[in-house]
Amino acid sequence: MRRPPRVSGRSGCWPVCSRSTSRPRVADLDLAGGHVDDAFERLLDLFAQLPAAERAPVRERLVELFGLVGPGDPRVAAARTRLTSLLF
Numbered sequence: 001m002r003r004p005p006r007v008s009g010r011s012g013c014w015p016v017c018s019r020s021t022s023r024p025r026v027a028d029l030d031l032a033g034g035h036v037d038d039a040f041e042r043l044l045d046l047f048a049q050l051p052a053a054e055r056a057p058v059r060e061r062l063v064e065l066f067g068l069v070g071p072g073d074p075r076v077a078a079a080r081t082r083l084t085s086l087l088f
Contacts, residue, residue, distance in 0.1 A: 027039040031065060036073075037075055039065060040065070040079035043061060043062050044083060047059060047062070059083065
């Protein structure tokens with residue numbers, strides 16, 4: 001499965017409503033297809049781009065995916081570390 005091209009900065013990004021609804025769905029497809037790193041990266045990139053007031057649903061979805069993959073998985077540990085750095 002090919003990923004859409006990355007867009008740097010806020011200019012040229014999809015509208016917030018599209019970013020906050022379609023990219024998490026694509027992340028779910030990534031995860032279902034075994035592309036765990038891609039799923040985490042997609043959601044973490046989205047989290048970093050959103051204003052603080054719009055981040056909660058993305059953070060909650062990441063936490064759900066962390067539980068699905070399992071706390072002992074090194075990809076979860078790496079994604080949690082990045083999420084923590086983005087929160088603070």
